[in-house]
Amino acid sequence: MTTGRLPRIARKAGDPEQPTFLELFFDLVYIFAFRRLAHELDTNYNAIGVLRTAVMLLAMWWIWELMVWLTDLFDPRRAQIQVVVLVAMFGILVMALTVPTAFAHNGWVFVVVYFTIIFARASVLIGGARGYPSQQARSVRVAFWFGLTAVVWFAGAFVPDASIRLILWALAVGVDYLAASLGWPTPGLGRTHRESRIFIGVHVSERHRQIFIIALGEVILSNGLKFTSTRFERDEWTTLVTAFAAVVLLFLIYARQSRRLLAPPALWSMDRVGPGIVTAYSHLMMVAGVVAISAGDAYVARGPLGDLPVSEALAVVVGPALVLFGTGLFERAVSGVILWSRLIAIVLLFGILPWIEPLPALAPAIWADLVLIGTFVSDLATSRQSGRVRPAPSA
DSSP states (O other): OOOSSOOTTBOOTTSOOSOOHHHHHHHTHHHHHHHHHHHHHHHTOSHHHHHHHHHHHHHHHHHHHHHHHHHHHBOTTSHHHHHHHHHHHHHHHHHHHTGGGTTTTTHHHHHHHHHHHHHHHHHHHHHHTTTOHHHHHHHHHHHHHHHHHHHHHHHHHTOSOHHHHHHHHHHHHHHHHHHHHTTOOBTTTBOOOTTOBOSOHHHHHHHHHHHHHHHHHHHHHHHHHHTTTOOOOHHHHHHHHHHHHHHHHHHHHHHHHHHHHSSTTGGGGGGBHHHHHHHHHHHHHHHHHHHHHHHHHHHHHHOTTSBOOHHHHHHHHHHHHHHHHHHHHHHHHHHOOOOHHHHHHHHHHHHTGGGOTTSBTHHHHHHHHHHHHHHHHHHHHHHHHHOSOOOOOOO
16 A cells, blocks of 8 residues: 555555445446346357457446445545445446447447546546645546547447447457556656555455455356246256356355465565556456356256257356466466466366267356366365465565
């Protein structure tokens, strides 16, 4: 956390580091957002549909990440900070409602709400940090880059051609993420250096753990909705158990890894810009994987014992693969270690695709569970062999 003179709205030394109830409340709206994105991926499963879903997920994730950084750097007990969080919560609700029509007649709603949240946050932080140039500069840099991409976002929103809109929005959101990776270099202000210590490790890690659990909760919700009218026949039981087992295994893999990586003193690295951004991106991949898993479960549930096209079988295995890749990136960011077991598991997941044609739809889902079981067992064996937590790398 930044030391020295701080604005009144900033967190102070000794303030509680755990997330507040308001932050947990804010996360609840993402259950609905993830549900809408998974349903959109399910109903429009093609290359264009995947790209559209990815763009909207990236935008919604940015809002979530900006709120994490907001309540990490600034006192979440302050009224103006709480108002911004609640405005963002309502905004995500509206953005989620527009998911099916964002590339049709409601594109302008999606963009207007997106930038209302971003610039409401910026106005509070820039104004609240007046007289504190170093703290204010961080918010100005972020606002500057979003101001640049806003032109492209709004241009896309008012272009009637959905394909051109997708290209413009994909370009804009790509620049948003690239600018963050570079530290938002801004004329006259420079950039935020990756080794700057501006975060609170405990808070950042807890918030990311919570959103991953929220995402897994969406999978449970969506599977529950799929089977509300079930007759509890054998194939339905098998489908439900297979889907639930995947959620449990992903939870166990992630929980074990996060307990190991984010135990003191490893949290020291999470207070820097570089690891903080990589943590954000790695958890984005995990959440994207969970959204894909939710859509893949829908394909299997429609005909567990019937044929499954290779394209839909790909959706079933790509979800777990994204989650495992995200956990590998997370490990690399915090401990500096490459998890070869994750790469092997990803290869195994895709290995079933050439053999999918004569197999029932349940086959790739069961295969994914077996690979996840192998990954968890491998993690257990590795931790027992090492016998200790890996030391964190030096700065």
